[in-house]
Amino acid sequence: MEINGVEIEDTFAEAFDIKVSRVLVTAATKKLAKIAATEATGYGTSVIGCSAEAGIDSYIPPGESPDGRPGYTIMICNPTKKGLDHELLERIGMGILTAPTTAVFDALEDPDEKLNVGFKLKFFGDGYEKDLEIAGRKIHSIPIMSGDFLIESDLGIKDGVAGGNFFILGDSQGSALLAAQAAVDAISAVEGVITPFPGGVVASGSKVGSNKYKFLDASTNEKMCVTLKDEVEGSQIPADVNGVYEIVIDGVDEEAVKEATRAGIEAACKVPGVKKISAGNYGGKLGAYQIKLHELF
Amino acid sequence: MEINGVEIEDTFAEAFDIKVSRVLVTAATKKLAKIAATEATGYGTSVIGCSAEAGIDSYIPPGESPDGRPGYTIMICNPTKKGLDHELLERIGMGILTAPTTAVFDALEDPDEKLNVGFKLKFFGDGYEKDLEIAGRKIHSIPIMSGDFLIESDLGIKDGVAGGNFFILGDSQGSALLAAQAAVDAISAVEGVITPFPGGVVASGSKVGSNKYKFLDASTNEKMCVTLKDEVEGSQIPADVNGVYEIVIDGVDEEAVKEATRAGIEAACKVPGVKKISAGNYGGKLGAYQIKLHELF
Amino acid sequence: MEINGVEIEDTFAEAFDIKVSRVLVTAATKKLAKIAATEATGYGTSVIGCSAEAGIDSYIPPGESPDGRPGYTIMICNPTKKGLDHELLERIGMGILTAPTTAVFDALEDPDEKLNVGFKLKFFGDGYEKDLEIAGRKIHSIPIMSGDFLIESDLGIKDGVAGGNFFILGDSQGSALLAAQAAVDAISAVEGVITPFPGGVVASGSKVGSNKYKFLDASTNEKMCVTLKDEVEGSQIPADVNGVYEIVIDGVDEEAVKEATRAGIEAACKVPGVKKISAGNYGGKLGAYQIKLHELF
Amino acid sequence: MEINGVEIEDTFAEAFDIKVSRVLVTAATKKLAKIAATEATGYGTSVIGCSAEAGIDSYIPPGESPDGRPGYTIMICNPTKKGLDHELLERIGMGILTAPTTAVFDALEDPDEKLNVGFKLKFFGDGYEKDLEIAGRKIHSIPIMSGDFLIESDLGIKDGVAGGNFFILGDSQGSALLAAQAAVDAISAVEGVITPFPGGVVASGSKVGSNKYKFLDASTNEKMCVTLKDEVEGSQIPADVNGVYEIVIDGVDEEAVKEATRAGIEAACKVPGVKKISAGNYGGKLGAYQIKLHELF
Structure with missing residues (x-):
């Protein structure tokens, strides 16, 4: 041919089975969303030597995101559910929560199940965190220095x-x-x-x-x-x-x-x-x- | 004031003590060097939740690098020598060796000691690796699909x-x-x-x-x-x-x-x-x- | 409110009347298309002092372009039809034809009329130019050093x-x-x-x-x-x-x-x-x- | 060989004779300086069809610029002194004065003469412009919507x-x-x-x-x-x-x-x-x- x-x-x-997540990172601008998405998916080429396989999927314009801001969907993948739970918690906690003006939403269609990553992260708020609803989604608002970081309570994963x-x-x-x-x-x-x-x-x-x-x-x-x-x-x-x-x-x-x-x-x-x-x-x-x-x- | x-x-x-390395990543173009440097230093904000603290230090123009190509110095930091050794091996092996047209050189002045990261990585060549000398440095040349990946045998670290x-x-x-x-x-x-x-x-x-x-x-x-x-x-x-x-x-x-x-x-x-x-x-x-x-x- | x-x-x-064109610049990669689109639309903020008002409209993924390559739609605007004709010829001729791997297609819906910018540019081929058809469009293929530059014969304009x-x-x-x-x-x-x-x-x-x-x-x-x-x-x-x-x-x-x-x-x-x-x-x-x-x- | x-x-x-200018564009951030420098030097590949040949020369870090901010030196070239004077006025006026947080300084060593481009641009201030001195340079401060635009009074040119x-x-x-x-x-x-x-x-x-x-x-x-x-x-x-x-x-x-x-x-x-x-x-x-x-x- x-x-x-x-x-x-x-x-x-x-190709092989792997546990997959897909989350949307939004920010005040496209550039700020890209910075957070890049940090969170770095050092993520192959599970041979990295803690996850990770990367940016698609750009989502403001009109198509739950909070009306620009964002990128990223995918984080790990062979086990437990491993993926850990990776979501750490990559979001260290690479996105720490980045200026960001928010995180679930973006996986037809998930097999959901992990309560947002729920776990909310405790970082030390009692000052609040619950919100955005576009029918359960959101935790966590006060950080520069404002509030928002994250959806449950994030979908699938095979x-x-x-x-x-x-x-x-x-x-x-x-x-x-x-x-x-x-x-x-x-x-x-x-x-x-x-x-x-x-x-x-x-x-x-x-x-x-x-x-x-x-x-x-x-x-x-x-x-x-x-x-x-x-x-x-x-x-x-x-x-x-x-x-x-x-x-x-x-x-x-x-x-x-x-x-x-x-x-x-x-x-x-x-x-x-x-x-x-x-x-x-x-x-x-x-x-x-x-x-x-x-x- | x-x-x-x-x-x-x-x-x-x-501020705190940490073990520090500094390596130069060169590539055919500035953009290709940036891609590798970014991947290798991603997911590296704080050792609270990341395996290293890592980032890009400086751009090095072609005329100032050992192989005459453009590059970026990156720094990878970890609290322990053993931890830093592991991070150098994995972040270079998964994020730079895998990137198009790259080479890696030691870029740390006044190191306390050297880690044989390049020596360890050369075995990936499965017997086809070769030893070279570039600008007085001991270099391993490892055949990969798209050409040869070069890495200096020893990489300096310091407090x-x-x-x-x-x-x-x-x-x-x-x-x-x-x-x-x-x-x-x-x-x-x-x-x-x-x-x-x-x-x-x-x-x-x-x-x-x-x-x-x-x-x-x-x-x-x-x-x-x-x-x-x-x-x-x-x-x-x-x-x-x-x-x-x-x-x-x-x-x-x-x-x-x-x-x-x-x-x-x-x-x-x-x-x-x-x-x-x-x-x-x-x-x-x-x-x-x-x-x-x-x-x- | x-x-x-x-x-x-x-x-x-x-707001004011102006003559508008919209063309698609494709290239081998998204980055190469961006380089050409940026050059062609530079120095184009306001007709108070620039020869045109120009900018990048949208990114067009490979699957949606006539030649199956990534590209950007750009818009070039000038108060007069004659002025716009000149701007299209020069900005495409100097900023896109000269850029690596590019092609140009009309991308204006419901044009008032068409200008034969591609037809005029084809003479640069000095007799070696050829006519093609791509996706039902009349295209001129002009040999340049690094390959062939393709441009649609007529480009639409409108009020x-x-x-x-x-x-x-x-x-x-x-x-x-x-x-x-x-x-x-x-x-x-x-x-x-x-x-x-x-x-x-x-x-x-x-x-x-x-x-x-x-x-x-x-x-x-x-x-x-x-x-x-x-x-x-x-x-x-x-x-x-x-x-x-x-x-x-x-x-x-x-x-x-x-x-x-x-x-x-x-x-x-x-x-x-x-x-x-x-x-x-x-x-x-x-x-x-x-x-x-x-x-x- | x-x-x-x-x-x-x-x-x-x-190669050919041409009149050359070299100015430094600074801004609050490197990225903002790049945006202005890119706009001002766009549509400037060859005087065959463009009003100037123009491009970015070098990045200047904050510590090396007159106002302590990051910037890029750009060069604008035209066959005649009169043509270059016009290009400097318009490309700076339309592409840099209009860009967020910018300032412009002369950056040409050993000029043959100086053109009073900054002096001409100051009238845009409509009487609200002020004269300053920065690092021994004569500067005009022109109020614009978002703050004050600064430009050196005279800009050097040479063969x-x-x-x-x-x-x-x-x-x-x-x-x-x-x-x-x-x-x-x-x-x-x-x-x-x-x-x-x-x-x-x-x-x-x-x-x-x-x-x-x-x-x-x-x-x-x-x-x-x-x-x-x-x-x-x-x-x-x-x-x-x-x-x-x-x-x-x-x-x-x-x-x-x-x-x-x-x-x-x-x-x-x-x-x-x-x-x-x-x-x-x-x-x-x-x-x-x-x-x-x-x-x-």
């Missing part, structure tokens, strides 16, 4: 999907990178998904374990490394490829991840110099989801 | 200072916020310091423990909350103050924190509507450093 | 509305500025309007002519200057107001300007410290449109 | 150099673009120069006149167009090149343009996939300056 002259490999992305992915193989590092950025822009228009790596792009693919160092859980995927293509037996890098980037996608459900994968691949294939699109899997043995690239189009 | 008509309270900021701070009291939330942003801009020109909170600004001051909820380690500092000024006995908010923001500063040493405090206060006092500058302390009982505001000028 | 406790003065904004406006009076410069930024964010979600001043905000209101210097066409509106409130007879600045910013709005029609005015005022009134909203007019003698603030709500 | 394996063609950039340039030839559009962005970042660290095109990068090179359309002053440089390399006789695009971008540099003098050219080329040659660096000239017949690439290293 080809899109715009680019080969789409007949393979699939293997989502992590590790959706595809690889962009380009004739140079620059073309692969430009295509990866184009893919991230396209995916950012899909609701209910994040691309948790830096700027949405993964520069370093990994394999499970290591051939040489037995103490490692993960090591470089040498068969996908462009600088090793003439050195490694079984390299999967074609001769005309000199740059590879991966896009990793977490979503509220499989449909959202599929839609993001489709949009991202289509965008990548518009950039000159992209040679091939592939995806990462473990033979289907580890993850609950198989997103077959050819079935997306 | 007054600066530009603004009262500087005769008090001091109480630094956390929790430098001052409060900006303004006649409105807007004037205090504008002054806080001006202060952050001024501090960003001082080398060897970070303002780890979102956008450099703290909206929520806290006190140790809680009056009402005995299970809490920290709760809102009600005497500094503008919306409680008529309600709380002993409120420290003057009648004409309606907005308060705090700036928290971590630095490589006390001199750097002092210089940053001075620069930040001078900048804040240039903004119309700022009424008073204060600082936070615990009576001098907890922290090793007392930064007296009046002695800075 | 009050909104959120803020007085809305019973007055009207006086629009310039000079929609309102004033935000705050208790400090900071609160008025924060409210102005909030207003601009809200207006940016309204399609078919721009706020052409720097960052969308006007710091300097003017009156027609001058009391003292007869050679001037326009001079400062001293009755709205906060630093002159105790000095100027007839000052319109209340005693508790220390900061005033104006928002100026150009739109494709009166309805769009009204909707933007309404959204902007509502957003401004959410910011603490805003005391009053007013608007600028010339007694209804100069402009074709009177946008009465009280009728918007 | 090769740099980092990239061929540097033995040719020269032909500078326009049209410094080099071409980056990459194996793909992406690699050439990434290298161009790297070059712009490197050049931005050189004082006294701007790269006036969008984002600093030129996507469309032109030649004087046209082969086919005699009414044109300039048309595409077909010999440098990658999509025409197999079609145009005498194409200068090597077989392995698929992307070309140009960097154009204006500077306060020839030395500054040379230093910028050197820094830009070195940065570009660090990006994988760059094949060749060239430069544009007219055989030395038109411009006063010949910047020979090989003599820079």
